[in-house]
Each structure stands twice: as C-alpha cells, then as structure tokens.
Amino acid sequence: MSLSRQTINRRKFTALLGASAITFNVSAAFAQSGDQPSISTVGEGMPFSINAVSDLARQLSKKPFVPPSRNMPDVFANLNYEQYASIRSDSSSFVWANENWGFAIEPLHRGFVFSNMVRLYTVEDGVVRRIPYDQKRFSFGSLEVPPNLPEDLEYSGFRLHSKEDQNFTEFAIVQGATFFQAIARGQNYGSIARALTLKPADMRGEEFPVFKAFWIERPTAGSNALVINGLIDSESTSGSIRLTFRPGEMTIVDVEMTLFPRAALEHIGIGAIGSRFFFSPNENKKFDDLREAVHDANGLGIHNGQDEWLWRPLKNPESLQISQFMDKNPKGFGLIQRYRDYTAYRDDSRHLEKCPSVWIEPLGEWGEGVVQMIEIPSDAEINSNILTYWRPGATIAAGSEVTFNYRQYWCWNLPERPQLATVTSTRSGKGSSNRRRKYLVEFSGDNLTEPAIHELKADITARPGSISNINIWRYTDQKTIRVTFEMDPGNENASELRLVLMAGDKPASEIWLYRWTA
Secondary structure, three states: OOOOOOOOOHHHHHHHHOOEEEEEEEEEEOHHHHOOOOOOOOOOOOEOOOOHHHHHHHHHHHOOOOOOOOOOOOHOOOOOOHHHOOEOOOHHHOOOOOOOOOOOEEEOOEEEEOOOOOOEEEOOOOOOEEOOOOOHHHOOOOOOOOOOHHHHHHHHEEOOOOOOOOEEEEEEEEEOOOOEEEOOOOOOOOOEEEEOOOOOOOOOOOOOOOOEEEEOOOOOOOOOOOOEEEEEEEEOEEEEEEEEEEEEOEEEEEEEEEEEOOOOOOOOEEEEEEEEEOOOOOOOOOOOOOOOOOEEEEEEEOOOOOOOOEEEEOOOOOOEEEEEEEHHHHHEEEOOOOOOOHHHOOOOOOHHHOOOOEEEOOOOOOOOEEEEEEEOOOOOOOOEEEEEEEOOOOOOOOOOOEEEEEEEEEEEOOOOOOOOOOOEEEEEEEEEOOEEEEEEEEEEEEOOOOOOHHOEEEEEEEEOOEEEEEEEEEHHHHHHHHEEEEEEEOOOEEEEEEEEEEOOEEEOOOOOEEEEOO
C-alpha cells in the first residue's frame, strides 16, 4: 500500500517521524540543518567510485564538527502539520519518472520538523549529477510561497517508488536525522530504522547524527535493486552508508556502514529499529480505547550466537525500562508484528495487522556485545516508544575506522524461522494473592502433534521469585500448548521470567522471556 501525501493522515505521519518519546527531544532530532560539507570531489560532473563517499567521510572526520544551522525561508520555518502535509508533488515530477529504469525518486520538501538540509545527487553512467531544488516539483496548497525560492534550498529527504504495471508504488522513505523506512508489497508503514544511534537514553543527552547528502545510483534497466550512498555526520563521528533496496513481497535492504569517529564511541547502536507499543491484551488496558490492541510490533525476537531463539513480548511500562541480552556474534534480531488478523486490532484507519516485521541479519562477525532494548512509558499512541539495537561491547576508539554490514528484512514473516513452537499469545492477570501474578503463555507449531505433545514439559524460572500452580493444556488438533502458572515475587519489585517447552533435554519451543515490575 502506497502512503502518498494525498492519503497520509496525522497519526500515520507522526508515526513516520520516529520518536517523540524514544528520543526524549524530538525537536533536536529533526530540527538540524546547515552548511553542507565540502563535496566538490563528488559533486556535479565528477566521476563516482564505490569508495567516494567513504573517502569523503574520512576527510570530514579530520575536521572539527560544525553544528548545523536552521536557516530556511520564513514561509517554511514554522509550518504546522496540516500546512506541511499540503505540500505535494505529482508522480510526473519524480526523478526518472519518464525513463524506463523501474524506479523513481520523489524529493521531499523541507519544513515542519524536517528542516535538515539534504543534498541529493544521482550517479548516471559513473558520473555525478545533482538534483537541484526545483520549486516546480511541488504544489503548496494554501501557503503563500514566493515565486522564486532560492536554488540552494535543497530537500529534506526522499521517497522511493518502484514501477509495477506502469504505475509507481511507494516502498521506502528516507527523511529526518538518519531515519528510514520500508514496506513489503501490500503493507503499511510501521517501525522505523535508524542508520546510526548514539547514546540513546543517556542521562547526558542523546546525540543525533544526520544525513548530509545522498548519491543515488541509476539502476540498469530491468534491475530490481536500487543503490543509495549516504554521508553521515555528527559531533562524535562521520560516516558513510550504502543502502541496496530490493522491493517486493519481502523488501530487503543491504546496509554497509563505515564510521570514522572523532571521539571514542562508548554507546553506539547498530541496526537500530524504533517502533510503537501502546497497549495489547498482555496486561489489563491502561487506556479507554475501543480497539483490541495498538502497536506496530508486539515482540522482540532474537536468534543468538548460541543458536537459541528468544521471544520477549513488548510492553508500555510504568517507568523507563532498559533490557540487555548478552551475546557474541548474533545471528539475527528484530521487532516483530506477529498478529496478522484484523480482529487482533480492529483498527479501520491504520490496519496495524499490515505493519512490517523488521529483522536484522548481521553479515560477518560482530563480536561480543548486547542486543539492547529501551521501553519508554507512553500515554499517547503517536509516540514511538520502543528502540532496539546491537550495542558493541568494546569502545570504538577515536581516529579508528570500523565497518558494520547487515541485511534488513521488511516482511510479513521472518526469512528464517526455527523448527520450534513459537509464542502466539501472552496474557497476565491477578494471581491468588495480592502480589502474585498469573500468566498464560500459548505456543503453537508443527512439532506439537501426537505423540510428542504429551511428552513435553514446561521449564519455568523467576529471578528473583518463585513459580507455582503450573498447568499445561494440550490441544493436539490445533498444534497448540497453553501454559498457565503463578509468579510470586516475594518482597522484590522486579523479576525476570523465563519459560521454554522441553522434550527431554532439548528445547521444543523458542524461549519466552518477560520482565515483571511492581
């Protein structure tokens, strides 16, 4: 499903922004603009090589960071949402719209929270061509816009369209800080990726790197791959990124990022995904809402270096929660939208069952570190209050060079799924005494059939706390097992729960993890 400017509404739009809650300071994240780096070596008419942007980022890292300014014509400087949404462009104005390359680029105007100035180029036959600002690309609704805007106004980002049956279908958007999104065929936008995350939830304040410029390589005719090279800059580091988009039933994005730190990077996020989790049936609703659930993803999935599959249901917590899952050379992780039926949400506006799952698959060894997840309390459904990413264990030294390669899958179902039962539902409610909580965890899978299903045991732990009243309900015809139990935290105010179905000494399910807090 394409989300054009004509169809997008306020709730969808705000969700695209990424995170008023997760960033703690949304204006700082999006209100960055300013002088472009010296890019004459890869400017108009210059030859382009695969290392051109990395070389530029390396040079930039040796110079002091220059904070971006916020210069923009007054008419765009203080737009509200409705005014910005009224700025539209027609498909006939897209770059390559009238050429047979299979893709088209829709430059996006600056304004509203998108004040960051981004310079756009194409690479055609090995030569760099600038996409100059062109006022004629846009209609401005009721805005009183001067007839001759400055040519150096530049853009705030772009949308990507692929051509199918002579029509353009949107499949990705790159706009704001280092944020970008993609969707598979038939999906709606949901979670949002960050190319680079620095010091999230840090008491000293999060640092927001920005995209400064892009070089978009013109594809060959009939190709289903679009390559985008980007320049990243921030106080602590500069960097280059190469994104290869392959849209379709599953949209795949290959990411190659090289960083050139100006300062030691102690807390960095790689493969970061932001999402929104407002409420679900996991626990009693805190909100008076007619829908069944509101979330763009409902769980964190991890395939760790020990070949274990972990499932952690997401929560909208009462207080800030930071979770770390230690690992070495992870095989994959992501934020997953597991419920695909309309009745799980009953949301006629956004159809949340169509939001993509986003899976990160490291390419090469990432060493030791943690999959870190931040869950932030939210009292408004527009907030993207979940953030997960890989945090390397070692500090990245100033003056060094480090590369991270990984593959993103924006999908309906994961590209690789374990031959194990998976968690299909998590519920909790009041237990048999004041502090006790009762849980119901449902597993489903093709391996839950006769006679194996009757041999399975539930291995459950609480740290701290104790587990009692365990019951296992087997439904062979549905290939489902439901486990109920009670957790008593004693006098503690937090407990980490773990549940896995065991067949002898081998796991028959993914590992369910859950954090209870008072």
